Amino acid sequence: MSNTPKIIYTLTDEAPFLATQSLLPIVEAFAGTAGIDVETRDISLAGRILAQFPERLTDAQRIGDHLAELGQLATTPEANIIKLPNISASVPQLKAAIRELQQQGYALPDYPEEPSNDEERDIKARYDRTKGSAVNPVLREGNSDRRAPVSVKNFARKHPHRMGKWSSDSKSHVAHMRDGDFYGSERSTTVLDAGNVRIELVRADGQTVVLKEKTALQAGEIIDASRMSASALNAFIDEQINDARESGVLFSLHLKATMMKVSDPIMFGHVVKRFYAPVLEKHAIALESAGFDPNNGIGDLYARLPALDESVRRDIEAEIQALYAQRPGLAMVNSDKGITNLHVPSDIIVDASMPAMIRDSGKMWNAAGELQDTKAVIPDRSYAGIYQAVIEDCKQHGAFDPATMGSVPNVGLMAQKAEEYGSHDKTFEIAAAGTVRVVDAAGNTLLEHSVEAGDIWRMAQTKDAPIRDWVKLAVTRARLSNTPAVFWLDANRAHDKQVIAKVEQYLGEHDTSGLDIRILAPVEAMKFSLERTRAGQDTISVTGNVLRDYLTDLFPIMELGTSAKMLSIVPLMAGGGLFETGAGGSAPKHVQQFVEENYLRWDSLGEFLALAASLEHLAERHYDTRIRVLADALDVANGRILDENRSPARKVGQLDNRGTHFYLAQYWAQALATQNDDTQLKAKFAPLAEALTTNEEKILGELTAVQGKPVEIGGYYHPDVARMAEAMRPSATLNSALASLAA
Numbered sequence: 001m002s003n004t005p006k007i008i009y010t011l012t013d014e015a016p017f018l019a020t021q022s023l024l025p026i027v028e029a030f031a032g033t034a035g036i037d038v039e040t041r042d043i044s045l046a047g048r049i050l051a052q053f054p055e056r057l058t059d060a061q062r063i064g065d066h067l068a069e070l071g072q073l074a075t076t077p078e079a080n081i082i083k084l085p086n087i088s089a090s091v092p093q094l095k096a097a098i099r100e101l102q103q104q105g106y107a108l109p110d111y112p113e114e115p116s117n118d119e120e121r122d123i124k125a126r127y128d129r130t131k132g133s134a135v136n137p138v139l140r141e142g143n144s145d146r147r148a149p150v151s152v153k154n155f156a157r158k159h160p161h162r163m164g165k166w167s168s169d170s171k172s173h174v175a176h177m178r179d180g181d182f183y184g185s186e187r188s189t190t191v192l193d194a195g196n197v198r199i200e201l202v203r204a205d206g207q208t209v210v211l212k213e214k215t216a217l218q219a220g221e222i223i224d225a226s227r228m229s230a231s232a233l234n235a236f237i238d239e240q241i242n243d244a245r246e247s248g249v250l251f252s253l254h255l256k257a258t259m260m261k262v263s264d265p266i267m268f269g270h271v272v273k274r275f276y277a278p279v280l281e282k283h284a285i286a287l288e289s290a291g292f293d294p295n296n297g298i299g300d301l302y303a304r305l306p307a308l309d310e311s312v313r314r315d316i317e318a319e320i321q322a323l324y325a326q327r328p329g330l331a332m333v334n335s336d337k338g339i340t341n342l343h344v345p346s347d348i349i350v351d352a353s354m355p356a357m358i359r360d361s362g363k364m365w366n367a368a369g370e371l372q373d374t375k376a377v378i379p380d381r382s383y384a385g386i387y388q389a390v391i392e393d394c395k396q397h398g399a400f401d402p403a404t405m406g407s408v409p410n411v412g413l414m415a416q417k418a419e420e421y422g423s424h425d426k427t428f429e430i431a432a433a434g435t436v437r438v439v440d441a442a443g444n445t446l447l448e449h450s451v452e453a454g455d456i457w458r459m460a461q462t463k464d465a466p467i468r469d470w471v472k473l474a475v476t477r478a479r480l481s482n483t484p485a486v487f488w489l490d491a492n493r494a495h496d497k498q499v500i501a502k503v504e505q506y507l508g509e510h511d512t513s514g515l516d517i518r519i520l521a522p523v524e525a526m527k528f529s530l531e532r533t534r535a536g537q538d539t540i541s542v543t544g545n546v547l548r549d550y551l552t553d554l555f556p557i558m559e560l561g562t563s564a565k566m567l568s569i570v571p572l573m574a575g576g577g578l579f580e581t582g583a584g585g586s587a588p589k590h591v592q593q594f595v596e597e598n599y600l601r602w603d604s605l606g607e608f609l610a611l612a613a614s615l616e617h618l619a620e621r622h623y624d625t626r627i628r629v630l631a632d633a634l635d636v637a638n639g640r641i642l643d644e645n646r647s648p649a650r651k652v653g654q655l656d657n658r659g660t661h662f663y664l665a666q667y668w669a670q671a672l673a674t675q676n677d678d679t680q681l682k683a684k685f686a687p688l689a690e691a692l693t694t695n696e697e698k699i700l701g702e703l704t705a706v707q708g709k710p711v712e713i714g715g716y717y718h719p720d721v722a723r724m725a726e727a728m729r730p731s732a733t734l735n736s737a738l739a740s741l742a743a
């Protein structure tokens with residue numbers, strides 16, 4: 001191992017990738033002064049696609065499998081990775097990215113939806129490795145610690161964001177199934193000895209089909225399996241469509257088709273099929289021949305229409321419009337462009353979509369572009385109830401007040417593909433009725449379900465060491481912040497019952513005297529946390545992987561207006577650090593605004609906080625006081641960004657992402673120039689601080705002058721980096737000041 005302190009900064013997609021063009025040069029320049037190597041690795045969707053097909057690319061086009069490399073690094077103590085949000089691609093996004101790369105001259109094959117030979121099966125398998133949430137689970141070799149730092153919380157209290165008013169007669173609600181879902185069918189067991197299991201379907205006709213030959217289990221691991229009945233799901237969907245129409249509310253669906261990349265697109269497809277049933281059934285043959293796949297959304301139907309005869313096409317379009325008159329209003333993703341909630345599965349990502357609805361008075365946009373009460377369909381019961389609890393609370397007590405509300409930080413069980421978020425390679429749409437069994441090497445059946453054709457069956461794993469580490473992290477956070485901690489676990493759920501036994505065991509390993517640690521079922525935990533938060537009190541949520549994801553968007557969006565301002569640390573179990581930036585995504589809408597008017601409203605505070613945590617980790621690991629000084633100064637700069645309100649605004653003419661980066665550089669340089677712990681750094685940064693202070697007006701002028709006009713970046717999934725960098729670094733004065741640091 002080389003002893004040079006090293007930070008890996010990830011190159012991703014969309015808005016964070018744009019922001020990187022301006023921020024990374026600052027990071028490199030500052031880190032360089034303390035002898036830190038800053039390296040980059042490309043984990044963008046385009047980069048991951050290209051890494052799958054080296055043999056089809058020229059030498060110049062080829063890139064290595066950076067994700068696999070980082071996945072490996074994450075299991076070592078040296079890891080210090082700053083991870084920006086990346087696209088978790090739905091199939092329509094994946095296909096669009098492939099098309100763009102082909103147009104740029106990369107000889108990639110088309111995505112074979114229905115592979116008919118070995119070569120096509122191989123191509124599909126490679127592409128599928130890049131589909132959905134293909135990055136985070138690989139890097140997350142540790143549990144999750146997400147919270148709003150005190151400075152961020154204070155900022156939000158001082159500058160509360162707008163929250164939509166709630167009325168007690170709001171008709172908005174969450175609808176979930178009452179039986180036949182994953183929740184109702186879950187079975188779970190803790191495995192005593194390590195070994196392999198086989199997953200098989202014993203068909204009603206006696207034939208056995210192996211679904212997955214080998215899944216390795218560790219000793220002490222919890223496994224669980226559950227089944228979603230297709231017929232129960234379809235009956236539920238029909239009932240909800242009718243109910244939404246009768247009650248005059250919008251119909252909306254909220255799933256996580258990215259993380260749950262096998263099960264949730266299938267559920268999404270069922271809703272599309274039921275909602276548009278009369279048209280899809282009437283034209284089934286034509287649509288099938290055109291390759292329409294409901295799991296990709298009704299947007300896929302529109303994409304396929306050109307392949308159909310003109311008359312058929314017109315009939316389908318007219319019949320869909322006529323159908324809308326008989327259906328409840330559909331919630332819209334973009335009313336102006338006619339993009340509905342059922343267009344593409346990647347537009348309805350529940351962790352972001354439900355908080356947005358709650359922030360907007362429980363309403364979503366209708367086709368006329370107005371906000372309206374909404375039915376939020378979340379079919380499975382495992383977690384749906386938490387959102388209904390928030391809705392009920394808002395109906396009773398009104399909207400939450402960001403100026404006074406408390407905070408709900410999260411300690412999330414996430415390491416090593418924990419729970420449902422690691423289940424996609426063990427999820428199956430069942431082809432024929434029978435029994436699905438999980439069988440160990442000795443032939444014992446560990447779990448089984450009877451299934452019907454079309455049901456979704458899945459198995460999830462939760463390893464013992466991550467649970468033990470998670471309990472430790474929870475106790476540590478509770479102690480450090482002197483805050484009550486609640487484990488959100490449901491004793492009535494088979495899986496949670498196994499987890500509770502381990503939590504109770506591992507809590508025994510710690511000194512918990514004086515701490516308030518409880519175990520509550522999710523809905524009770526939500527009610528408890530909401531009551532406290534309204535009273536201005538903080539409560540740590542200690543949750544499994546799914547609730548980690550849901551709550552770290554929900555509470556930040558209510559408290560801070562966005563999850564971008566969150567500190568999001570993954571202490572890796574091998575001793576390294578993964579520093580995620582914020583808790584949200586890659587904000588596609590921000591790119592649209594950028595290319596239209598050269599204004600980037602992306603807030604990089606998450607990157608700033610992650611960088612400070614990364615530098616602290618590096619300082620500790622290398623016993624390096626210079627790096628410590630750099631980290632402390634960055635803390636000061638981050639505090640000033642908030643205090644002096646230098647975060648990006650939203651509209652042309654105001655400060656944008658680049659302006660915030662300028663202030664970060666100025667404040668950071670000033671903090672280094674005024675500290676006295678390291679005289680070399682002090683001397684090094686004095687001229688930069690001076691240059692950035694004297695030239696503030698000039699630099700801001702150069703940054704603002706470019707705004708307001710369209711900008712061409714040469715691609716969406718695989719933009720031209722030189723063009724992007726040029727667009728994102730329009731201040732010659734700032735650029736040359738930074739360059740002088742390296743001299």
Ligand SMILES: NC(=O)C1=CN([C@@H]2O[C@H](COP(=O)(O)OP(=O)(O)OC[C@H]3O[C@@H](n4cnc5c(N)ncnc54)[C@H](OP(=O)(O)O)[C@@H]3O)[C@@H](O)[C@H]2O)C=CC1
Nearest residue numbers: 085086087088258349352562564584585586587589602603
């Ligand atoms: N860790 C990761 O890698 C994650 C990746 N994703 C991926 O991101 C993509 C988009 O996901 P989506 O669910 O739409 O959620 P996003 O979080 O990307 O966007 C939702 C909205 O949140 C606001 N927002 C998010 N981040 C910022 C920021 N840094 N600064 C300012 N505002 C911000 C924006 O609101 P406004 O428009 O009002 O400004 C944005 O439109 C998907 O491909 C998804 O898979 C999602 C979550 C995590």
Ligand SMILES: O=C(O)CCC(=O)C(=O)O
Nearest residue numbers: 088133136258259549583
């Ligand atoms: O990896 C993804 O697809 C999304 C991750 C996410 O939403 C989260 O971790 O909060």
Ligand SMILES: [Mg+2]
Nearest residue numbers: 351549553583
């Ligand atoms: Mg999330």
